[in-house]
Amino acid sequence: MSRADALPAEGSHAGRTPGPLWSLGLFRSELVITLRRWRTLALLGVLAVVPVLVGIAVKIETRGGSSVGHRGGDGPAFISQVTNNGLFLVFAALAATLPFFLPMAVGVIAGDSIAGEANAGTLRYLLVAPAGRTRLLLAKYTTTLVFCLLAALVVAVSALAVGALLFPLGDLTTISGTRISLADGLGRALLIALVVAASLVGVAALGLFVSTLTGSGIAAMATTVGLLITVQILDQIPQLDALGPYFFSHYWLSFADLMRDPVQWDDLQRNLGLQALYAAVFGSAAWARFAGKDITA
Amino acid sequence: MGPVSAAETEVGGVDDPVIHTRALTKRYRGGQLAVDALDLSVPAGSVFGFLGPNGSGKTTTIRMLMGLIEPTSGAARLLGHPMPRAARTVLPQVGALIEGPALYGFLSGRDNLLRYDAADPTADPRTRRARVAAALQRVGLTAAAGKKARAYSLGMKQRLGLASALLQPRRLLVLDEPTNGLDPQGMREIRALIRELAADGTTVFLSSHLLDEIEQVCSHAAVMAQGRLVVQGPVAELAARARGRLVVTTPDTSEAARVLKEQGVADVVVTEEQVSGEPPEREPAELNAALVASGVRVRGFGVERASLEDAFVALTGEGFDVAG
Numbered sequence A: 001m002s003r004a005d006a007l008p009a010e011g012s013h014a015g016r017t018p019g020p021l022w023s024l025g026l027f028r029s030e031l032v033i034t035l036r037r038w039r040t041l042a043l044l045g046v047l048a049v050v051p052v053l054v055g056i057a058v059k060i061e062t063r064g065g066s067s068v069g070h071r072g073g074d075g076p077a078f079i080s081q082v083t084n085n086g087l088f089l090v091f092a093a094l095a096a097t098l099p100f101f102l103p104m105a106v107g108v109i110a111g112d113s114i115a116g117e118a119n120a121g122t123l124r125y126l127l128v129a130p131a132g133r134t135r136l137l138l139a140k141y142t143t144t145l146v147f148c149l150l151a152a153l154v155v156a157v158s159a160l161a162v163g164a165l166l167f168p169l170g171d172l173t174t175i176s177g178t179r180i181s182l183a184d185g186l187g188r189a190l191l192i193a194l195v196v197a198a199s200l201v202g203v204a205a206l207g208l209f210v211s212t213l214t215g216s217g218i219a220a221m222a223t224t225v226g227l228l229i230t231v232q233i234l235d236q237i238p239q240l241d242a243l244g245p246y247f248f249s250h251y252w253l254s255f256a257d258l259m260r261d262p263v264q265w266d267d268l269q270r271n272l273g274l275q276a277l278y279a280a281v282f283g284s285a286a287w288a289r290f291a292g293k294d295i296t297a
Numbered sequence B: 001m002g003p004v005s006a007a008e009t010e011v012g013g014v015d016d017p018v019i020h021t022r023a024l025t026k027r028y029r030g031g032q033l034a035v036d037a038l039d040l041s042v043p044a045g046s047v048f049g050f051l052g053p054n055g056s057g058k059t060t061t062i063r064m065l066m067g068l069i070e071p072t073s074g075a076a077r078l079l080g081h082p083m084p085r086a087a088r089t090v091l092p093q094v095g096a097l098i099e100g101p102a103l104y105g106f107l108s109g110r111d112n113l114l115r116y117d118a119a120d121p122t123a124d125p126r127t128r129r130a131r132v133a134a135a136l137q138r139v140g141l142t143a144a145a146g147k148k149a150r151a152y153s154l155g156m157k158q159r160l161g162l163a164s165a166l167l168q169p170r171r172l173l174v175l176d177e178p179t180n181g182l183d184p185q186g187m188r189e190i191r192a193l194i195r196e197l198a199a200d201g202t203t204v205f206l207s208s209h210l211l212d213e214i215e216q217v218c219s220h221a222a223v224m225a226q227g228r229l230v231v232q233g234p235v236a237e238l239a240a241r242a243r244g245r246l247v248v249t250t251p252d253t254s255e256a257a258r259v260l261k262e263q264g265v266a267d268v269v270v271t272e273e274q275v276s277g278e279p280p281e282r283e284p285a286e287l288n289a290a291l292v293a294s295g296v297r298v299r300g301f302g303v304e305r306a307s308l309e310d311a312f313v314a315l316t317g318e319g320f321d322v323a324g
């Protein structure tokens, strides 16, 4: 039996102070719990399947020796290159999932983060534990960011595996027409996965904020995903061009610039700056809302 | 009300009440005044029963005490510190069960407790497993610890909720209807557990509808009605406020009723074999003598001890109906 058990109610509890890594325990618990949810695994599973479908589709379409590119370059970027080099399936799969599947998955996790706990009533017990509102919010947001990274990596790794299985691997040609080695290509693939993960930081903050507004996990998830779709539609409307650069999805596909030689950083930087702005604005809004909220659920 | 008096002298800094509220008021956003100028004082070492009909503001008070909701006005102090400002220093010393348990259905009972323990920044991760096991043992859930909480019965969930309040040694336990959903055996066990904890010096604040439960375990009680505090004090005093009823068992009920009224007994009620009423301030034996003198065949004669329920009805002037 531990020391804490053996002691009577007196004295032992009075001097307890938070350890130096006071936030780490909660963050770890948060991460483990998120990954043990059936929903999280299903989302990651769907993300892992997308590259498989894309890979098989490309394989079938090009079985007669024709190239996908013949149809005039529509469809996701990079797809025409996949038959020459399986590594391009990584870029194609990320380009295919970034507009919807990836941010939707992040929206579900972020939207559920606080609202789901409120819905289940577990939020009140976390708060009286006491998790601390700021600390809990930080743990939730960090966990969502880890999920962003994990989701992007799942797509990338699945695509790499499928690409290697169905297509040849080797040196590759950049968008600029230069040739780089396979090792260099793999490095860029990893970098692109990281940039794609970072592109989701804004959606994650938005979802977290929405999550503090309602006591229903489903409502928060639906709202976040709804906002995601709305923003993407608005971004397509020419009359709203002036607003375009402020939509979180505006620079998402800039990750393709990493496949130029030399790399063009302008849009990449704008993307990362915009994500940081969203994280700051909606992170603060979530904090302001959650710190003073009445928890009655 | 014996078990607690011994503990009362042990705890350090006893003179400060463990819970102290001043004009604590909560008006929900809908405009509902749920708690109205509550002045509550819970002495250290007591087992304090917090009584009131549905919707009288018990849970709302507890939410304010635990810093879950902000009071509209007034102040609450927990263990001498202001809430919700001192939540981080105070709450690790407080175990709570608020409005029933809330669990992660997809986790086992044990993992639920590990999760809640990880949320407490003062909890030592090295002793976590041992403390969780001890808490499970304490509520009798060791055998079901590996089962998914989703598959728990209501009573098992309630026990797991209690276990989460017992993960650390606590100075105060706040239990909102802890025996809700438990079978009679479970209720007895929980009561025994509460007595045991109280004997260790833990102050227990217990909300309940069940008057006899309060009467059995509590040293002190407060009664709420429609958000207002009706009365608070030691249970013995509260019960003493309601006088017992005189009960006469006799086949000659109508004659007995006439005589008793004559003798100044108020609120005379005649049932099949019994006549009861509120005794006047005089020796009951005289009443008996008067009955016998009038030829009433008295088979039983006595004053029924007042229960807390009588006290409650006397205090609130009503039964346990929900006020709108």
Ligand SMILES: Nc1ncnc2c1ncn2[C@@H]1O[C@H](COP(=O)(O)OP(=O)(O)OP(=O)(O)O)[C@@H](O)[C@H]1O
Binding pocket: A296, B028, B029, B030, B032, B033, B034, B052, B053, B054, B055, B056, B057, B058, B059, B060, B061, B209, B324
């Ligand atoms: N979240 C809320 N929003 C608005 N009104 C509320 C809320 N929660 C409770 N109330 C109202 O506040 C009053 C007190 O409710 P509370 O839950 O504190 O009662 P209670 O004494 O705990 O009742 P019970 O014995 O049924 O648990 C009730 O009239 C209720 O309708």
Ligand SMILES: [Mg+2]
Binding pocket: B058, B059, B060, B099, B176
């Ligand atoms: Mg209640």
